[in-house]
Amino acid sequence: MAKNQYHSDFTDRLLSPAQYITELVCRKKANLDNVELVYKFWNTDKWKKYYKYQIIVANRLLGLFSAKAIILALNSKEAYRIYSLSAAYLKVLIKNKEEQLKTNKMVLVAAGRNKNDDIFDPKKIDITEIPRRDFKKKNPLEDL
Numbered sequence: 001m002a003k004n005q006y007h008s009d010f011t012d013r014l015l016s017p018a019q020y021i022t023e024l025v026c027r028k029k030a031n032l033d034n035v036e037l038v039y040k041f042w043n044t045d046k047w048k049k050y051y052k053y054q055i056i057v058a059n060r061l062l063g064l065f066s067a068k069a070i071i072l073a074l075n076s077k078e079a080y081r082i083y084s085l086s087a088a089y090l091k092v093l094i095k096n097k098e099e100q101l102k103t104n105k106m107v108l109v110a111a112g113r114n115k116n117d118d119i120f121d122p123k124k125i126d127i128t129e130i131p132r133r134d135f136k137k138k139n140p141l142e143d144l
Contacts, residue, residue, distance in 0.1 A: 017067035
């Protein structure tokens with residue numbers, strides 16, 4: 001069973017990853033409908049069926065992807081119009097976030113930093129190994 005590690009805004013208890021992901025989706029749906037979610041909203045008649053369905057889909061997604069990738073995908077600007085976990089485009093977003101997490105982990109390892117390090121020590125990093133991005137703004141006239 002998954003650890004309860006996420007804090008709920010609608011109760012004073014900790015949530016499992018599936019419950020937290022479902023709360024995110026329900027919050028987005030409530031904002032769309034201009035409805036305010038109440039304390040333990042999943043017990044109300046209006047949200048009970050929707051919440052149960054989203055929990056089932058969230059558990060399926062957690063079997064395929066990490067919770068962190070799903071949460072990042074739901075909070076990304078590309079997912080601003082996704083109000084259900086069964087949306088077709090959501091899996092593509094989650095895959096992209098999963099790949100980003102893996103590449104970030106590889107960059108940390110290449111930089112000599114462990115993912116569990118709490119304190120960042122810049123002396124441990126060899127800056128020649130980490131590629132820098134180009135900060136120069138593109139001018140449309142350069143393409144001519």
